[in-house]
């Protein structure tokens with residue numbers, strides 16, 4: 303049996319090999335030519351990045367033909383092959399990988415139909431051999447170029463050349479996680495066909511330029527993780543197609559301008575970790591499409607009650623942690639039926655936490671730690687069980703959970719039990735009270751994974767402190 307199997311296998315392999323060499327032959331016959339200048343452009347350009355040792359000799363002589371170079375795609379124009387896509391860097395195992403002393407060669411700008419150029423983990427040397435983006439010749443690629451990307455090139459430094467502004471057909475400009483510095487050139491505002499502009503994770507600085515009134519087709523705009531400062535430019539409000547706006551992790555300041563709310567199709571607004579102030583702008587409540595609103599770690603301030611939160615009925619993620627909010631937690635939040643994440647930690651919120659929030663079926667994270675909430679938490683045991691560690695209510699000194707309804711496995715972390723029962727006891731037996739409390743507390747501690755016994759030394763003092771805290 304085994305012998306027959308192997309025999310069949312060998313036969314089919316031979317068949318496949320001969321079939322493919324037959325096809326190969328067919329293609330070779332009507333292979334399209336490539337202009338010398340285009341082919342040289344390709345080889346010299348690649349050598350510039352990969353090293354002079356590379357000459358393609360082990361490849362099929364036509365780089366666009368049967369065995370194309372990994373990362374290179376071509377198209378036929380008037381019967382000739384032209385390079386349309388050039389991806390440099392280790393995207394696949396057999397991709398061209400970059401040399402240490404690499405350079406942009408002038409031949410890069412001789413491609414006639416280059417649509418898409420990308421560099422991934424290519425310019426890597428941090429100190430020895432840093433490279434800047436050429437600041438000339440881009441106009442030669444202007445009629446064809448639609449996508450230009452530099453991703454994860456820590457050794458790519460210097461400024462964004464202002465002549466990028468000539469690339470009028472650019473739909474995607476991605477400069478993600480490189481070592482780029484300086485300001486964003488005003489000329490970027492000329493790129494009116496842009497759909498994606500990502501400058502995230504560099505060392506860009508200066509103001510966000512007020513250049514966006516023409517970028518009507520922009521869908522994704524990401525300046526996160528840079529050092530931009532100053533206020534938001536009003537022309538952000540002209541980006542009416544925008545779906546995602548991420549300005550997080552910069553030093554931006556000033557008000558949340560009402561112009562942001564003109565972005566009626568926006569689904570993501572991420573402004574976390576900046577220095578915004580001036581309160582929650584009322585018009586934020588009109589951004590009906592928003593699915594994620596992340597404003598955490600700012601100095602925004604103001605009263606959380608000012609917005610009609612129920613209007614933002616598409617919200618899935620709402621993070622208002624650590625932005626200096628005052629007021630009570632609005633009941634209207636419990637009308638956001640798609641909400642999965644609600645972060646309200648580290649504000650100055652007061653009052654009760656309405657058990658209505660537990661009626662949100664989708665909610666699977668609720669953080670209210672570090673406020674001044676008070677009263678009893680009236681959530682059901684099921685709710686705590688469902689949320690697990692995704693319910694956070696620590697550091698609200700006047701908040702407690704109802705002991706009666708609680709199984710020891712489901713107590714909210716860091717919240718003390720309400721002590722109604724203890725209060726009802728006559729105060730003639732301190733030990734009795736303490737015992738009662740110790741019994742509950744040890745359950746609580748056990749559920750956190752701590753030792754539940756050892757009523758001496760550290761734990762004893764700890765328990766006494768809790769007990770005293772509860773009586774005040």
Ligand SMILES: *[C@@H]1O[C@H](CO)[C@@H](O)[C@H](O)[C@H]1NC(C)=O
Pocket residue numbers: 355357358359
């Ligand atoms: C490519 O390089 C090999 C050795 O690395 C050399 O033998 C061959 O002649 C070169 N071919 C071309 C076209 O330069």
Ligand SMILES: *[C@@H]1O[C@H](CO)[C@@H](O)[C@H](O)[C@H]1NC(C)=O
Pocket residue numbers: 515516536537539540561
């Ligand atoms: C940009 O928006 C402002 C209002 O915010 C408007 O007056 C102006 O006409 C818009 N510009 C363009 C080019 O649409």
Ligand SMILES: *[C@@H]1O[C@H](CO)[C@@H](O)[C@H](O)[C@H]1NC(C)=O
Pocket residue numbers: 542543544566567
């Ligand atoms: C907003 O989205 C809707 C529905 O997807 C679309 O019809 C409309 O054109 C978009 N608005 C803009 C300004 O792109």
Ligand SMILES: *[C@@H]1O[C@H](CO)[C@@H](O)[C@H](O)[C@H]1NC(C)=O
Pocket residue numbers: 654655656657677678679680
């Ligand atoms: C929790 O329940 C108690 C009585 O069971 C009630 O007095 C209190 O108002 C409730 N708190 C909230 C926030 O609903």
Ligand SMILES: *[C@@H]1O[C@H](CO)[C@@H](O)[C@H](O)[C@H]1NC(C)=O
Pocket residue numbers: 652674676700
């Ligand atoms: C917390 O709220 C209580 C009233 O519930 C108030 O007496 C107290 O001063 C507040 N504490 C802080 C730090 O704001």
Ligand SMILES: *[C@@H]1O[C@H](CO)[C@@H](O)[C@H](O)[C@H]1NC(C)=O
Pocket residue numbers: 734737738739741
């Ligand atoms: C505390 O628990 C022990 C057993 O673990 C029990 O004997 C004792 O009566 C309890 N004390 C109170 C006040 O419930």
